[in-house]
Amino acid sequence: MTRTLNVAMIGGGFMGKAHALAYAAMPMFFWPAPAMPVRKVLVDLNQAQAEEGRRRLGFEEASSDWRAVIARPDIDIVDIVTPNDSHAEIAIAAAKAGKHVICEKPLARTVEEARAMLDAVEAAGVTHMVAFNYRRTPAVALARKYIEEGRIGRVLNFRGTYLQDWSADPDAPLSWRFQKSIAGSGTVGDIGTHVVDLARYLVGEIGAVNAMVHNYIPTRPLQSGGVDKLGAAQKQVAGPRGTVDVDDEMLTMMRFKNGAVGSIEATRNAYGRNNYLTFEIHGEKGSIVFNYERRDELQVMFADDPADARGFRTVYTGPNHPYGAGLWPIPALGIGYGETKIIELFDFATAIVNGVQPSPNFRDGFQTELIAEAILASAVTGAWTEIAS
Numbered sequence: 239m240t241r242t243l244n245v246a247m248i249g250g251g252f253m254g255k256a257h258a259l260a261y262a263a264m265p266m267f268f269w270p271a272p273a274m275p276v277r278k279v280l281v282d283l284n285q286a287q288a289e290e291g292r293r294r295l296g297f298e299e300a301s302s303d304w305r306a307v308i309a310r311p312d313i314d315i316v317d318i319v320t321p322n323d324s325h326a327e328i329a330i331a332a333a334k335a336g337k338h339v340i341c342e343k344p345l346a347r348t349v350e351e352a353r354a355m356l357d358a359v360e361a362a363g364v365t366h367m368v369a370f371n372y373r374r375t376p377a378v379a380l381a382r383k384y385i386e387e388g389r390i391g392r393v394l395n396f397r398g399t400y401l402q403d404w405s406a407d408p409d410a411p412l413s414w415r416f417q418k419s420i421a422g423s424g425t426v427g428d429i430g431t432h433v434v435d436l437a438r439y440l441v442g443e444i445g446a447v448n449a450m451v452h453n454y455i456p457t458r459p460l461q462s463g464g465v466d467k468l469g470a471a472q473k474q475v476a477g478p479r480g481t482v483d484v485d486d487e488m489l490t491m492m493r494f495k496n497g498a499v500g501s502i503e504a505t506r507n508a509y510g511r512n513n514y515l516t517f518e519i520h521g522e523k524g525s526i527v528f529n530y531e532r533r534d535e536l537q538v539m540f541a542d543d544p545a546d547a548r549g550f551r552t553v554y555t556g557p558n559h560p561y562g563a564g565l566w567p568i569p570a571l572g573i574g575y576g577e578t579k580i581i582e583l584f585d586f587a588t589a590i591v592n593g594v595q596p597s598p599n600f601r602d603g604f605q606t607e608l609i610a611e612a613i614l615a616s617a618v619t620g621a622w623t624e625i626a627s
């Protein structure tokens with residue numbers, strides 16, 4: 239009989255919605271499922287919020303006490319979808335209680351926190367994952383397959399961007415994402431790390447960075463109410479403002495350990511860009527281009543195509559591509575954010591059942607944190623900064 243995995247999810251906001259959807263839908267897509275997730279307990283800041291989340295997200299129970307929930311013997315997975323400042327405390331407690339842990343990105347605010355989290359899960363021998371979900375877009379996994387198969391030869395260059403515009407308006411509210419004490423950093427941690435994760439996944443380990451960061455909007459309107467508000471749709475012109483003490487924009491050059499070079503640009507202030515997470519990879523035998531806003535598509539150019547047919551062409555992901563057996567039966571029916579989370583959970587549950595570590599796990603999250611810290615350090619000194627490992 240298929241094993242069940244009882245889930246305690248800590249947090250019921252934007253990411254909670256995405257993870258709850260994945261728990262419900264994973265067996266609908268991937269059947270037979272590696273395990274049947276049971277939405278057991280939803281934990282939120284207070285009982286009323288937890289109860290509302292329970293009803294909405296389909297959990298059996300509600301609680302405002304994550305420590306008590308983690309101590310329960312019937313819980314198998316602790317899922318951390320809270321702001322960054324509580325990731326370490328919850329993950330370390332969950333590991334000590336012997337629970338498998340999935341944690342939203344970035345893994346932590348600092349390298350020290352990430353190190354402690356990695357040590358805790360490794361000491362406990364539990365399965366761990368950091369939720370850099372964009373790797374799970376089938377077109378991204380297809381890009382990796384092509385690279386592994388040598389279809390574009392040795393990789394020479396990776397150009398990545400993550401451009402959004404939800405914070406371009408100076409009157410968009412002071413989300414926790416603008417506060418260093420909660421977030422750790424701004425674009426670097428929030429969206430830059432997604433591109434770092436893709437660069438490591440597709441090209442290999444990053445050896446050194448040379449970066450700039452900028453802040454353009456030093457204050458933003460303070461929020462009222464307990465629920466974090468994101469973006470200009472929540473614009474508040476009047477009222478008190480609070481300090482933004484993180485970066486609004488980052489740019490970095492990179493040297494990969496395998497000799498490739500690359501760059502990343504990330505900002506949440508690029509009017510007209512919504513979730514413009516892109517990469518262009520050039521190799522000795524071809525190129526690959528991806529844009530998450532057109533995530534069913536992978537643009538490929540293979541240099542060994544006949545001379546009169548050379549050029550970029552579009553591959554629409556479907557049943558013949560990574561994860562295709564579980565997804566929709568016809569290419570281009572549409573892959574969304576939800577599907578990336580469903581695939582992520584499928585890989586996490588498979589790893590738990592097989593007693594192996596998935597990727598990206600806390601070691602990857604820790605390494606990405608080292609790179610984020612090097613980007614911030616290089617932005618201060620202006621110098622090339624080696625990544626410790």
Ligand code: SOE
Nearest residue numbers: 252343402428429432506513
């Ligand atoms: C805001 O920039 C945000 O919600 C990020 O925090 C997520 O990681 C990204 O997937 C979407 O945008």
